[in-house]
Amino acid sequence: MLDLKRNSKYQLIEATGKRSRKSSIYTPKQTEDFKISRSKFADFLICPRCFYLDRVVGLDAPGTPGWALNEATDILYKKEFDICRKNQTPHRLFEQYGLNHFVPFQHPEIDKWRDSMHHGLSARFGNTNIMLFGGVDDVWINKETNKLIVVDYKSQSSEREITTNNYLNGIFKQGYKMQMDFYVYLLREMGFDVHPDAYFVVCNGDRTVADFNGLMKFDEYLIPYEWNTEWIHNEVINMIDCMNSNSLPESNKSCKNCAYAAQRAIKEL
Numbered sequence: 001m002l003d004l005k006r007n008s009k010y011q012l013i014e015a016t017g018k019r020s021r022k023s024s025i026y027t028p029k030q031t032e033d034f035k036i037s038r039s040k041f042a043d044f045l046i047c048p049r050c051f052y053l054d055r056v057v058g059l060d061a062p063g064t065p066g067w068a069l070n071e072a073t074d075i076l077y078k079k080e081f082d083i084c085r086k087n088q089t090p091h092r093l094f095e096q097y098g099l100n101h102f103v104p105f106q107h108p109e110i111d112k113w114r115d116s117m118h119h120g121l122s123a124r125f126g127n128t129n130i131m132l133f134g135g136v137d138d139v140w141i142n143k144e145t146n147k148l149i150v151v152d153y154k155s156q157s158s159e160r161e162i163t164t165n166n167y168l169n170g171i172f173k174q175g176y177k178m179q180m181d182f183y184v185y186l187l188r189e190m191g192f193d194v195h196p197d198a199y200f201v202v203c204n205g206d207r208t209v210a211d212f213n214g215l216m217k218f219d220e221y222l223i224p225y226e227w228n229t230e231w232i233h234n235e236v237i238n239m240i241d242c243m244n245s246n247s248l249p250e251s252n253k254s255c256k257n258c259a260y261a262a263q264r265a266i267k268e269l
Ligand code: SF4
Pocket: 046, 047, 048, 049, 050, 251, 252, 253, 255, 256, 257, 258
C-alpha cells in the first residue's frame, strides 16, 4: 500500500515516519491519563509489536484510504434511525424481525457516543490512567426491559446466503464480534444495563442483477450476536503491561508487511 504524506492543503511533504502529536505517544510507566481507542486495542490483539511501535515508540504507519461506499450506507442508516429516535417509533426492519419493542435510544450524549474521532463511549480502566473509548454506530433500547442494545451497521456485497450462523461464523467476523464486545464492555462500565444480544444491521449489495443503471439494490438483515465481555479485562491488562515495558514485543509471524520489510532490507543491503 502506497501512502504519500500531504499537508492540510493536500501538498506533498516529507514523510518522517514519526508521529508529531505528543499526546498520542505513551511513555512507559507514565501517570498522566492516556486514551486508547477500540481500533488501537484491536491492533494490540493482532500484533503487540506494531501496537507498541505506534503508541509507545511513536512511529507513523502508512494509512489506508477510507471506505466511501460503506460510509455512505452508514450515513443513510443513521438518518433513518434518527427519525425513529426522534419519534420514538420502531424502525421498519424491527417489525420484520418481531422486534417492535425496540426503538433507537434517546440520550443527550448519543451524538458524542457515535463520534469515533473525538468522543465515543468511554470509561476508565479500573483505577489506572488508561481511558478506553470507541465510537458506536447506534444504541437502541428494549422498551420491555429498559436494557440498551449495541448496534453496528455493516455493508457488504456477497452472493453467499446470509443467515445468523453464516454471518457470524465467517473467518473475518471474529473482529466484528470483538468490536461489539468492546462497545458492550464500555456501556456497562458507564453504568448501563445491556441487552444480551447486540445487533449487526447488514446491507448486502446485489451483484447478480443484469445491469447497473446507477443503482445498487441492497438486501437487509438484522443479525443478533450474543456478546461476551469476559475476555476483555485480561487483554487490557496485557496491553497495559506491553505499554509499560521497555522492550519490543514479538511480531505476528503471519504478517505480510513485516515479511516484506524484512525481505526488502536484505535486498537493499
Ligand atoms: S508483524 Fe510487523 S508489520 Fe505486521 S503488524 Fe506486527 S510489527 Fe506490524
